[in-house]
Amino acid sequence: MTATANRGQIPATLIPGDGIGPEIAGSVTAVLEALGAPFVWDVQQGGLAGIETAGDPLPSALLDSIRRTRLALKGPLTTPIGGGYRSVNVRLREEFHLYANVRPARTLIPGGRYEDIDLVLIRENLEGLYVAFEHYIPVGDDPKAVAFSSGVNTKAGARRILEFAFDYALRNGRRKVTVVHKANVLKALTGIFLDAAREVAPLYEGRVAMDDRIVDACAMQLVLNPWQFDVIVTTNLFGDILSDEAAGLVGGLGMAPGANIGAGAAIFEAVHGSAPDIAGKGIANPTALLLAAGLMLEHVGRVDLAQHLHAVIGEVLNLDKIRTGDLGGTATTKDFAQAIMRRLAGG
């Protein structure tokens, strides 16, 4: 934990982001104010907005702000395709050594395809194939005849995320960590992850159980019987894919928050992207970013406010039945936020 838990004000960076980002971020900050959250925002532009204002999707003012606050709530950032830009999200994670990506998937709306889902996917955030050391090899007159990508996993990086996952399980009263890999085929790249897990798990024996799955089997079992999972820990690319699958179990991307945690900083965000297809229409679901703000409140020690926020979101969705279009409703982003604020005001 990097931020101090106290009843005073906590400086934090707010990056509204691109596409639907500003629409949902505006609603989320209004809700947080009504909740009495302790954050004092330093608003910074990134992504396409950063390119427009500072010529860089990650302007130095944004990075300086997070260096100062060590805490950020971030809307989705668009990485321009082409133009030589690396993923802004990957750059942010690297810049602040945010090695753990925590993505809880909990059922908030009963009566969906799956009931009572409550699992947490923990994704290694800095290594693996996702670092994208990539190039093409030309053959004849085709400059892109062969594509080449190297993944890098280290024993130290694997141990760090595995220890994080087991500690997370202990702190949050969870009983089992499932280690997901592809060690039967990628024997070095993901075998090292499984080897590290077999070194780390005995340190938690009797307190947290461990089992392991091959990623393809895990993907199928998440659909057939997701209740068998408690905490899942896996490498970067597998975590990217499985966390979207887990979001699908609880109503889709509009419902899935994420936390990027490092030793010196933490950045909270929705799992979804900038949703260019619905940007500017005012219909995006702000729940994922609201739940991310809830994780941020827990991170700074305000579990009371996080629980209150979670409860009120559930009431608006299930008692008031106010839902955005992705959940089959007709509410706008603002309608949804206003319904939450009415509940917070006791109305």
Ligand code: NAD
């Ligand atoms: P996306 O998550 O933006 O959208 C996928 C689908 O889900 C779309 O149909 C969209 O309308 C819907 N959706 C997403 N969030 C929603 C919400 N809150 N409410 C209702 N519907 C929602 O994925 P994409 O289209 O593949 O990516 C668009 C851009 O976002 C790309 O530039 C990508 O690089 C970026 N991206 C950023 C992040 C991030 O900042 N963490 C994550 C993923 C993608």
